[in-house]
Amino acid sequence: MHPAPSVILFTVFSGMGFGFLALLGLGVLTASGWTAFFLWGLGYALAVGGLVASTFHLGHPERAFRAFSQWQTSWLSREGVASVATLLVLAPVAAGQWLGLPAPQGLGWIGAAGCAATVFCTSMIYAQLKTVPRWHHWITPVLFLAFALTGGLILAGQMLAMPAALALSAILFLSFRIGDGQFPAAALTTGHATGLAHLGRVTVLERGHTAGNYLLTEMIHVVGRKHAEKLRIIAILLAGILPALVLLVLPLVAAIPLATAIHLIGAMAARWLFFAEAEHVVGLYYGMR
Template identity: 60%
Template sequence: MHPAPSVILFTALSGLGLGFLIWLGSGVLVLSGWPAFFAWGFGYALSIGGLMASSFHLGNPQRALLAFTQWRSSWLSREAWASCLTLIAFAPQALSDWLGFGWGRGFGLAGAALALLTLFSTAMIYAQLKTVPRWHHWLTPVSFLAFALTGGLLLALPGLLAALLCLILALVLLAQWMVGDGAFARAGETMESATGLSGGRLRVFEQPHTGENYLMREMIHVVGRRHSRKLRLIALIAAALLPALLSLALPPLAAAPLAGAVHMLGVFAARWLFFAEAEHVVGLYYGQR
């Protein structure tokens, strides 16, 4: 699949922002006064910025509101509703922490639950696609949740727990790559099944058209194996291993910005690979799988 920058920004920033808000809302990091104001504002800025970035990939951004009408059948619509409800639910908790209302953690816990639902809905947009075997697996939502919770905790409260989550994220990444590498072959899709023709092994004699079209631009992308290995190593080290070491070696005030920045570098590498390595079965029709 074509790794569109807007979708990479959307999944990376919104995931980090929602993960940070989850730990802030659930009371793992409790702040008050102006520190609470800036912390909640930072989480909201990441989340809303990521969600807004997703609209840049729409063919007609003016119709974005139509996404809210298909919640019965569309994970994209469910994500839209869940994200709005999440930000609304967190707002009273943010005000309580900032202004010292003493409303407990009820609103924060409700917002955290909705944030998890939002992250799951985002992941299911991709995991539901049988036409992309690498994504069509339970590890896809696990990966999205692991990235969000790990990145959020690195920003909120780096330490032993954050380091443990980094190691879990590393294992999830390795498992996702191992399973994904053989997913297309296990799906059993062939040129015969893609074209609906049978009676022997088919090959492409002539391309179906003379110029590039939308399907070829968006659904067919080939990344070299050598580049893939390098980016996987960068993603594994930057997203998980190095932040774990920084989280243990540095005091929290120094570890949070440094480990968070390194982690985001790894997130961008992993997200680019998530799309670039995904093989859509439509490529079979063009003889490019």
């Protein structure tokens, strides 16, 4: 599918932001005064900035508020509701630490659970789609949650960031292996798409039109195998392995910004592949499989 920059920025930055906010809510990273203002502000900026970036891909961004009304059936709507509720729940905790005011610790725990729920809802926007076999698997929500947790731990400079980063690289490698087998396992062909499979092997002689259309632009994206393999290696190395090495050998003051920058580059490469390698079944009508 078409790897839109706005959606890549949305999923990468909001995931890290909510992961970081969850750690603040749990009290894993504590601060007061202006230090607390900076840390909470950073978490909110990443989370909210990522959510705002997602609207850039909409044809009518001014109508984005309507997505909140479909929470009973839409994972996208549930994500919107969960994100707003989470940010509101954590606001008193953030203000309390900044201004030195008492705030119920339970709000921090509820907010942390809301952060996890928001990231899970984001992942289910994609994992629910049977029309994209590569995404329709349990590994998709695990991968999104692993990115959020690892990004938050790296940004917070926690010791657990190193094993989490290495685990993330392993999960990312596993997601590539599982994803590669999903479309073949579904055994879908042009014959199934057209309903003519009972007649034998069906091929596309000529497309229904010569000009481009929305489906070809958004649902069908071809990435070269060699380029994909190189990007996979880059993503696995930069998303987890190199940040863990940086955190191990460098002083924390220098390690946190460098490891965060490296991790973000790897996360963007991984998320670009997440979309670019995803094959939508509509491609069968165009003989793209």
